[in-house]
Amino acid sequence: MEITSLQNPRVKQWAQLLEKKTRDKEHKYIIEGIHLVQEALISGASVECIVYSLEQGMPAEIEKLTASHLDVEWIGVTSAIIAKCSSTETPQPVFAVVHKQSSDMGALMERENALVVVVDGVQDPGNLGTIIRSADAVLADAVILGKGTVDLYNPKTIRATMGSMFHLPILEGNLNELLPAAKQGGARIVSTSLQAEHTCYAYDFRPSTWLLVGNEGKGVSAEAEAYVDDRIIIPMPGRAESLNVAMATSVLLYEALRQRRFT
Known part of the structure; x- marks a missing residue:
């Protein structure tokens, strides 16, 4: 035609x-x-x-x-x-x-030892694309996009995923419903905090883990923060003030991969 x-x-x-x-x-x-x-x-x-x-x-x-x-x-x-x-x-x-793809949230909730990235209000298409690529690279089970997150189907986000968006379930949902449901099913909700006592290298990522990552400027929203079980810190012995959200998420996902596959 x-x-x-x-x-x-x-x-x-x-x-x-x-x-x-x-x-x-x-x-x-x-x-x-x-x-x-x-x-x-x-x-x-x-x-x-x-x-x-x-x-x-x-x-x-x-x-x-x-x-x-x-x-x-x-x-x-x-x-x-x-x-x-x-x-x-x-x-x-x-x-x-x-x-658009449709994925089964119920099946994800039932999966044993799932590794899930929960994105709460990330605004930059490049950051979201990188998070999805890292999740794909480490064989994460899913990425969940909460309200206020940049549109997955925005052309810039699509380009930034480099095709990884086709390799794993990416779901959109209400975190006020999903996070409590995940906890009820035995998942730990994990987030980073500068006040955390444990580093990401001392944390056990092998059981079911939902990694909650937040907005570039404000971090995780207060509503989502209320569901967090464990707070960890990425050690930075150098002089950098911080890592951006995509870089920090990648560090945590690769530590989870190391523990799950290479110990």
């Missing part, structure tokens, strides 16, 4: 997905570039259609996946259409429309 008119209804629909309200209403979003489209296809994401530049042709890396994804619509368009539907100044020659 080919589309060449900027006024085509499909093109208008795609362009509107750059806005959060349309993404929320349609339960769809756009991913841009060869790497992300590849990852979505290989990971079995629910891809509705792949849109590529007629001038540049279908990228070879994606073309070789067509045979195993016959349910996906492939649409050739002009570079003007790609530019209209892109969030970047220099658009890549391919994008895809993907249905």
Whole structure:
């Protein structure tokens, strides 16, 4: 199929997905570039259609996946259409429309010794993307996004995940309901604090652990803080004042990985 008119209804629909309200209403979003489209296809994401530049042709890396994804619509368009539907100044020659994933919160609650990252109000897309990549890297069971956290489907967040968003469950939920439910199921809610007595290296991450991380400036909200069981500190013998939230989360996740797999 080919589309060449900027006024085509499909093109208008795609362009509107750059806005959060349309993404929320349609339960769809756009991913841009060869790497992300590849990852979505290989990971079995629910891809509705792949849109590529007629001038540049279908990228070879994606073309070789067509045979195993016959349910996906492939649409050739002009570079003007790609530019209209892109969030970047220099658009890549391919994008895809993907249905939002749905994950089972109940199954996560029942998982033994789960390692979960709970994100409470992180605002920077780059930070959220890095947290998701680190969670993917250490085989965490899920990432949960609380209210006030930057939209997962914001184009900048999507780019920052580098495809990791397709590799593990990422759920959105009300932390005032989820954190007490997790505690009831035996999970420990853990957060960092400068007043903590224990370092992250003295803490046992092997049982079910929900790691609560907060906003870049204000930290964890007072409501979420009320559910914290254990507070730990990342030692910083150097002169740096602090680590950013993505870096701190990565340090804690890798300590959890070390204890769970390399002791």
